[in-house]
Amino acid sequence: MDASGIAFLGLGQMGRALAGLLLADGVPLTIWNRDPGKIAGWAARGARVAATPAAAGAAVPVVFTMLGGDPSVEAVVLGEGSATPGLLSGMAPGGIHVGLSTISAPLAARLSDAHAAAGSVYLACPVFGRPEAAAARQLWLVAGGPQTAFDRLEPLLRRLGRGLTYLGASAGQAHLLKVAGNFLIAAAVEAMAESFALVERGGLSPAQFLATVNDAVFRSPLYAAYGSRMVEGQHEPAAFALRWGLKDVSLARAAAAQLQAPLPLADLLHAHLVAAMERGWQERDWTAVAEIVRETAGLPARQPVAEPRPMPPR
Numbered sequence: 001m002d003a004s005g006i007a008f009l010g011l012g013q014m015g016r017a018l019a020g021l022l023l024a025d026g027v028p029l030t031i032w033n034r035d036p037g038k039i040a041g042w043a044a045r046g047a048r049v050a051a052t053p054a055a056a057g058a059a060v061p062v063v064f065t066m067l068g069g070d071p072s073v074e075a076v077v078l079g080e081g082s083a084t085p086g087l088l089s090g091m092a093p094g095g096i097h098v099g100l101s102t103i104s105a106p107l108a109a110r111l112s113d114a115h116a117a118a119g120s121v122y123l124a125c126p127v128f129g130r131p132e133a134a135a136a137r138q139l140w141l142v143a144g145g146p147q148t149a150f151d152r153l154e155p156l157l158r159r160l161g162r163g164l165t166y167l168g169a170s171a172g173q174a175h176l177l178k179v180a181g182n183f184l185i186a187a188a189v190e191a192m193a194e195s196f197a198l199v200e201r202g203g204l205s206p207a208q209f210l211a212t213v214n215d216a217v218f219r220s221p222l223y224a225a226y227g228s229r230m231v232e233g234q235h236e237p238a239a240f241a242l243r244w245g246l247k248d249v250s251l252a253r254a255a256a257a258q259l260q261a262p263l264p265l266a267d268l269l270h271a272h273l274v275a276a277m278e279r280g281w282q283e284r285d286w287t288a289v290a291e292i293v294r295e296t297a298g299l300p301a302r303q304p305v306a307e308p309r310p311m312p313p314r
Contacts, residue, residue: 054090144174245286
């Protein structure tokens with residue numbers, strides 16, 4: 001890696017964990033975040049703070065972004081709808097932008113084209129995992145983009161997680177895989193919620209059902225962790241906020257429409273997530289859709305439980 005280091009844009013929970021790994025590895029780090037409050041303390045840790053995304057891009061040859069979704073990426077990277085110069089306008093020719101966010105494949109294609117026109121490179125690299133998994137270098141990364149850029153950064157990317165899949169030259173395919181993966185997790189949440197409602201209506205213990213089925217069939221930490229949240233009605237604090245779940249399911253539905261591959265389960269999930277949002281649950285865990293399913297099944301409403309639980313290894 002060049003001595004001038006790396007820039008990291010987006011210091012939410014996941015961004016902070018990954019940027020912290022770069023600092024721990026001794027990488028000279030430049031940071032930027034839309035909310036200045038999340039930058040406090042980083043300069044004391046040795047990071048340089050950039051005034052704008054463009055300034056961050058001008059300072060280094062490699063820039064990582066971990067942003068909330070398509071609108072945030074369009075604003076921060078392309079400068080669309082923003083008074084602040086976008087990252088792309090500041091990147092030097094030959095620079096590499098590594099996009100870690102969960103975004104749509106069409107936006108990934110736009111980013112690839114825009115970078116190519118500017119003489120820089122877009123390398124998609126969305127991740128599976130939680131912030132605590134990131135801090136423990138247990139993410140799984142999915143890369144797509146030019147082979148030369150991937151080859152240059154592969155050693156660094158492998159240091160950030162437990163595994164890495166390279167899909168070839170298409171950045172869009174990497175992001176499509178991530179969107180489909182998140183939809184699969186959401187589908188598991190919906191299926192568990194419906195199964196729990198069914199057995200509870202039949203007089204069985206959902207907790208006993210979960211323990212039996214997971215031991216006998218799935219043996220999945222994801223089922224165990226998410227299922228326990230739903231069985232106990234423990235949706236706060238959020239492991240993955242419901243509003244982000246709605247965003248990801250919406251991305252899956254948009255991809256299905258574009259590719260003419262119907263996802264009827266995504267439509268149901270979307271309706272349940274919207275119903276939860278209408279109740280003001282946007283910051284609860286997305287397992288709160290279980291309460292919508294319970295309501296539909298005529299089961300009594302539960303007061304939210306707020307006890308910390310282990311995070312699912314998504």
